[in-house]
Amino acid sequence: xxxxxxxxxxxxxxxxxxxxxxxxxxxxxxxxxxxxxxxxxxxxxxxxxxxxxxxxxxxxxxxxxxxxxxxxxxxxxxxxxxxxxxxxxxxxxxxxxxxxxxxxxxxxxxxxxxxxxxxxxxxxxxxxxxxxxxxxxxxxxxxxxxxxxxxxxxxxxxxxxxxxxxxxxxxxxxxxxxxxxxxxxxxxxxxxxxx
Amino acid sequence: xxxxxxxxxxxxxxxxxxxxxxxxxxxxxxxxxxxxxxxxxxxxxxxxxxxxxxxxxxxxxxxxxxxxxxxxxxxxxxxxxxxxxxxxxxxxxxxxxxxxxxxxxxxxxxxxxxxxxxxxxxxxxxxxxxxxxxxxxxxxxxxxxxxxxxxxxxxxxxxxxxxxxxxxxxxxxxxxxxxxxxxxxxxxxxxxxxxxxxxxxxxxxxxxxxxxxxxxxxxxxxxxxxxxxxxxxxxxxxxxxxxxxxxxxxxxxxxxxxxxxxxxxxxxxxxxxxxxxxxxxxxxxxxxxxxxxxxxxxxxxxxxxxxxxxxxxxxxxxxxxxxxxxxxxxxxxxxxxxxxxxxxxxxxxxxxxxxxxxxxxxxxxxxxxxxxxxxxxxxxxxxxxxxxxxxxxxxxxxxxxxxxxxxxxxxxxxxxxxxxxxxxxxxxxxxxxxxxxxxxxxxxxxxxxxxxxxxxxxxxxxxxxxxxxxxxxxxxxxxxxxxxxxxxxxxxxxxxxxxxxxxxxxxxxxxxxxxxxxxxxxxxxxxxxxxxxxxxxxxxxxxxxxxxxxxxxxxxx
Numbered sequence: 001x002x003x004x005x006x007x008x009x010x011x012x013x014x015x016x017x018x019x020x021x022x023x024x025x026x027x028x029x030x031x032x033x034x035x036x037x038x039x040x041x042x043x044x045x046x047x048x049x050x051x052x053x054x055x056x057x058x059x060x061x062x063x064x065x066x067x068x069x070x071x072x073x074x075x076x077x078x079x080x081x082x083x084x085x086x087x088x089x090x091x092x093x094x095x096x097x098x099x100x101x102x103x104x105x106x107x108x109x110x111x112x113x114x115x116x117x118x119x120x121x122x123x124x125x126x127x128x129x130x131x132x133x134x135x136x137x138x139x140x141x142x143x144x145x146x147x148x149x150x151x152x153x154x155x156x157x158x159x160x161x162x163x164x165x166x167x168x169x170x171x172x173x174x175x176x177x178x179x180x181x182x183x184x185x186x187x188x189x190x191x192x193x194x195x
Numbered sequence: 196x197x198x199x200x201x202x203x204x205x206x207x208x209x210x211x212x213x214x215x216x217x218x219x220x221x222x223x224x225x226x227x228x229x230x231x232x233x234x235x236x237x238x239x240x241x242x243x244x245x246x247x248x249x250x251x252x253x254x255x256x257x258x259x260x261x262x263x264x265x266x267x268x269x270x271x272x273x274x275x276x277x278x279x280x281x282x283x284x285x286x287x288x289x290x291x292x293x294x295x296x297x298x299x300x301x302x303x304x305x306x307x308x309x310x311x312x313x314x315x316x317x318x319x320x321x322x323x324x325x326x327x328x329x330x331x332x333x334x335x336x337x338x339x340x341x342x343x344x345x346x347x348x349x350x351x352x353x354x355x356x357x358x359x360x361x362x363x364x365x366x367x368x369x370x371x372x373x374x375x376x377x378x379x380x381x382x383x384x385x386x387x388x389x390x391x392x393x394x395x396x397x398x399x400x401x402x403x404x405x406x407x408x409x410x411x412x413x414x415x416x417x418x419x420x421x422x423x424x425x426x427x428x429x430x431x432x433x434x435x436x437x438x439x440x441x442x443x444x445x446x447x448x449x450x451x452x453x454x455x456x457x458x459x460x461x462x463x464x465x466x467x468x469x470x471x472x473x474x475x476x477x478x479x480x481x482x483x484x485x486x487x488x489x490x491x492x493x494x495x496x497x498x499x500x501x502x503x504x505x506x507x508x509x510x511x512x513x514x515x516x517x518x519x520x521x522x523x524x525x526x527x528x529x530x531x532x533x534x535x536x537x538x539x540x541x542x543x544x545x546x547x548x549x550x551x552x553x554x555x556x557x558x559x560x561x562x563x564x565x566x567x568x569x570x571x572x573x574x575x576x577x578x579x580x581x582x583x584x585x586x587x588x589x590x591x592x593x594x595x596x597x598x599x600x601x602x603x604x605x606x607x608x609x610x611x612x613x614x615x616x617x618x619x620x621x622x623x624x625x626x627x628x629x630x631x632x633x634x635x636x637x638x639x640x641x642x643x644x645x646x647x648x649x650x651x652x653x654x655x656x657x658x659x660x661x662x663x664x665x666x667x668x669x670x671x672x673x674x675x676x677x678x679x680x681x682x683x684x685x686x687x688x689x690x691x692x693x694x695x696x697x698x699x700x701x702x703x704x705x706x707x708x709x710x711x712x713x714x715x716x717x718x719x720x721x722x723x724x725x726x727x728x729x730x731x732x733x734x735x736x737x738x739x740x741x742x743x744x745x746x747x748x749x750x751x752x
Binding site: 003004005006007008022023024025026028029032060065069072073075076077078079080103104106107108152155156157173174175176177178179180 | 585
């Protein structure tokens with residue numbers, strides 16, 4: 001299985017989501033979510049690859065927001081989430097919602113409890129506790145008291161499932177512009193370099 | 196209650212003045228530049244340096260290890276020297292072979308590490324490094340100067356000073372990758388470290404050690420050729436050799452893609468300038484330092500060459516500006532009240548942007564005690580500024596746009612010249628490029644660097660919304676604006692986060708973006724080779740590892 005840096009998981013995740021048709025802003029959340037999950041030992045690149053492959057294009061405008069879009073919307077409102085549970089529409093994969101609330105917890109120094117059929121997760125600044133399994137379900141999210149843990153996860157590289165990584169790279173490839181005479185000439189002056 | 200004696204924080208130059216490309220493209224290195232802050236830190240902490248491995252054959256092929264040993268950590272540059280045919284030598288990032296390749300290792304490498312790296316580092320992007328490595332880079336020789344120096348040293352003679360001045364380096368790097376690229380350690384690995392936590396200090400350390408390697412290799416080749424007759428480069432000439440660098444479009448989007456970091460850098464520099472301007476007088480010691488540094492700047496401007504039609508007149512103007520400045524100082528400008536502020540005010544009317552920005556850097560020189568601490572503020576955790584605050588109202592976002600983006604709203608982005616370019620990433624080498632929207636294919640795969648156009652479109656869309664609508668609700672319907680909303684919110688508390696320029700305009704000069712960043716690195720002698728790539732010199736006149744301890748602190752740049 002390939003070993004990838006967290007920066008590579010972030011960048012490839014972002015480009016893959018964009019390649020799938022997501023707007024750039026949401027694609028940025030996709031990369032950050034994959035990175036966050038991987039840093040906490042969860043299958044971030046794999047979850048994102050599965051979502052992007054299932055979606056066959058971005059959910060935006062279809063009226064059926066995917067886990068990425070729902071998670072982004074929930075995280076956008078994280079500052080006002082209190083102990084009253086907020087319920088989401090059903091999502092195929094709770095991990096991508098958890099990741100975005102995890103990023104929000106990091107930024108806001110707050111903690112949230114997320115629950116779904118099959119599991120629960122608590123995210124706080126730099127922390128995650130996860131029970132059960134990720135399965136399709138609606139979710140609830142509420143704020144809880146801040147757990148006292150401030151050690152960030154290791155920034156070391158992580159192994160990624162080969163098939164998932166290949167899928168992300170194939171999607172990421174779609175944001176690239178094929179080589180042309182113009183692109184080759186574009187960056188340099190075309191001068192001799194033996195001087 | 197004790198009286199508050201801290202100096203008032205003087206006003207900083209506004210972003211509307213500072214964040215324009217014509218001015219950013221006139222930036223000069225300063226005390227806050229990363230090369231200088233790195234060498235100051237290494238000197239103050241008494242770092243030791245050695246070369247535990249030198250295994251290079253008579254053809255100049257092999258490897259070497261250079262170590263920097265500090266009180267807490269050791270870093271090692273592993274250099275691989277190759278025998279590159281002239282017809283394969285290209286400074287373009289799309290090259291596939293180089294005269295030398297390098298990795299900066301976190302610690303001291305053992306034989307297995309070196310064997311692993313010898314299979315990967317020479318391949319650069321096609322290889323794979325690990326969490327133990329902090330950067331990956333390569334360099335080519337300056338063929339002209341290299342041959343001259345080997346010939347002379349082999350014959351027991353010193354190289355010609357004029358030729359050394361004209362080129363300025365024996366090798367030029369063509370890419371220095373760090374921060375999680377190609378398997379290298381993630382930026383977060385370095386984030387908490389005392390010296391390497393600062394932006395680009397790991398990359399700048401690698402380049403400084405590459406400079407030593409370039410000297411060692413040229414002297415090695417001279418010994419191979421000349422045997423006992425061969426000599427080494429004598430100290431005065433030796434220090435004039437820096438490391439060259441060719442930088443193209445690949446670097447240009449960096450400042451746009453890292454708005455919080457750009458804000459941190461610009462805020463540090465502007466704060467430093469403002470602190471000096473607030474000083475009531477210039478004591479004799481400060482005056483002496485300023486005069487000495489001004490003379491160095493004049494010498495640098497006199498030696499600085501370019502054949503580019505944009506840079507030639509700028510250089511002439513800079514030399515004239517520095518003459519005017521020297522006259523002004525000789526006429527007693529430093530003996531007035533608030534002399535630094537007065538000089539800055541005078542320069543805004545009397546000098547070109549090149550001269551104004553050179554002066555802004557020069558007034559920091561006598562004031563290390565006042566400004567050097569600001570380098571600690573130049574790193575930033577970008578995760579802190581990533582989250583969109585969805586509880587903001589449409590009205591609040593619109594008022595941010597009208598405060599920070601008035602310059603963008605007035606642009607007619609539908610006019611052909613105002614949207615003439617598009618930024619993209621090429622499939623061939625995964626590098627950023629700039630295309631002609633109306634002439635080339637690929638605009639549907641555009642990168643989001645069309646900031647002014649995107650903010651304009653966001654503003655137009657927000658006009659259709661109720662003022663009390665929450666941004667979270669707006670974005671649920673209009674996700675295409677997430678990227679732009681994030682930028683506007685990042686700028687809310689970071690006034691220097693945005694280049695205030697239409698980056699898809701037909702008149703854009705990408706070299707202005709490159710120069711701003713390279714000046715923060717500490718580069719000098721910007722020599723544009725087109726409107727989109729530039730050659731520079733790094734560490735010219737800087738100490739080497741073996742004389743860092745004995746040379747005066749931070750007097751070289």
